[in-house]
Amino acid sequence: LAKTTQPISMDSYEGQEVNITCSHNNIATNDYITWYQQFPSQGPRFIIQGYKTKVTNEVASLFIPADRKSSTLSLPRVSLSDTAVYYCLVGQVIYNQGGKLIFGQGTELSVKP
Amino acid sequence: NAGVTQTPKFQVLKTGQSMTLQCAQDMNHEYMSWYRQDPGMGLRLIHYSVGAGITDQGEVPNGYNVSRSTTEDFPLRLLSAAPSQTSVYFCASRDTTSGGGNEQFFGPGTRLTVL
Numbered sequence: 627l628a629k630t631t632q633p634i635s636m637d638s639y640e641g642q643e644v645n646i647t648c649s650h651n652n653i654a655t656n657d658y659i660t661w662y663q664q665f666p667s668q669g670p671r672f673i674i675q676g677y678k679t680k681v682t683n684e685v686a687s688l689f690i691p692a693d694r695k696s697s698t699l700s701l702p703r704v705s706l707s708d709t710a711v712y713y714c715l716v717g718q719v720i721y722n723q724g725g726k727l728i729f730g731q732g733t734e735l736s737v738k739p
Numbered sequence: 740n741a742g743v744t745q746t747p748k749f750q751v752l753k754t755g756q757s758m759t760l761q762c763a764q765d766m767n768h769e770y771m772s773w774y775r776q777d778p779g780m781g782l783r784l785i786h787y788s789v790g791a792g793i794t795d796q797g798e799v800p801n802g803y804n805v806s807r808s809t810t811e812d813f814p815l816r817l818l819s820a821a822p823s824q825t826s827v828y829f830c831a832s833r834d835t836t837s838g839g840g841n842e843q844f845f846g847p848g849t850r851l852t853v854l
Contacts, residue, residue, distance in 0.1 A: 660841040669743075669829045669845025670782065713781065717841055726797060727772070727841055729782040 630714045630730040637736050644701045646733050648714030651695050659690060659697045662713045664732070670713060674699070701735075709737045740765050743846035745830050751852045752820040760815040760849050762830030770835045771813040772797070772843070773805065775826040782829065788813055789835070820853040827851070 631649040638644045650659070658677050662670035674681055676688040676697070687700040701708055711732040746761045764771065772787035774797075784797030788807040802824060804816040813832075817824060827850050831843040 658841055662843075667848070669831070669848055670843070671845070672842040675840050675842065715841065726784060726787065726795075727843065728784055728798065729774070731781045 630716055632712075632714055632730060632733045634731065635734040635736070637738065638704055639738050640705055641703050644704050644708070644735060644737075646699045646701075646712055646714075646735070647696055648699070648730075649696050650714070650716045653694050653716050654718070656718045657694075657716045658718070659688065659694075660715045660717070660727075661686070661688065661699045662715065662729075664711045664713065670729075673712075704735075704737045706737050706739065708735065710735060742766065743830055743832055743844050745828075745846035745849050747849060748847065749850045751854065752817070753854050754821060756820050758817055758820065760817070760828055760830075760851070762813045762815065762846060763811050764813075764830075764832040764844070765811065766832060766834070766844065767810060768832035768834050768844075769810065771807070771830065771832045773803070773813070773815045774829045774831065775799065775824075776829060776848075777826050785815065785828075817851075822853045825851060825853045 660675040661673045663673050664670040674686050674688045678690050681688045689698045711734050713729050713732040717727045743764045769790045773785040774782040776782045783799045785803050786805040788794045791807050791810050794805050827848045829848045830846040833843045
């Protein structure tokens with residue numbers, strides 16, 4: 627299983643763009659990169675997933691370079707409600723089989739007014 | 740849809756007691772998993788299941804048993820509770836049949852304290 631490394635914490639201000647980078651040097655060919663968000667006292671919530679290049683949804687963008695050894699979650703114009711822990715996961719999308727999805731330590735993002 | 744439900748929300752046990760944490764999902768997901776999260780820490784995978792009758796160990800399986808007799812339910816049993824098992828337990832499920840990828844849906848958690 628590919629191990630992920632993220633910054634332990636980050637600070638930002640409302641209205642700024644926040645970029646959280648995750649390192650996954652041992653990513654396998656079949657691995658996808660998935661990001662989750664977790665608020666205190668709640669279960670994690672899926673944000674975005676990608677395999678290569680760029681993926682964008684209504685919440686965030688995910689940038690993945692060609693070598694796929696890292697990825698960057700981009701949150702545009704954060705607000706106080708984006709204060710949470712963000713987890714990067716690397717794992718295989720195995721249809722009809724599943725597989726282990728291992729969480730790392732996550733990045734605690736604090737958004738200030 | 741109720742999504743993923745967990746019961747109880749809170750539980751206090753004495754050392755040596757056993758209990759079962761319940762998890763159910765109504766999304767017809769084949770894949771289900773259990774994580775624990777200690778204070779200030781990330782989630783650690785305990786056990787997971789890729790379908791009824793099939794379970795496998797995660798990162799920290801010792802002291803826990805699981806079974807999967809139906810698609811909907813995935814109970815987690817603590818055999819003999821220890822203070823080190825004080826944690827918040829999250830159950831999750833995901834669709835592995837129609838492009839759901841690695842999007843897991845998490846329950847609200849069970850907060851367990853072992854005295």
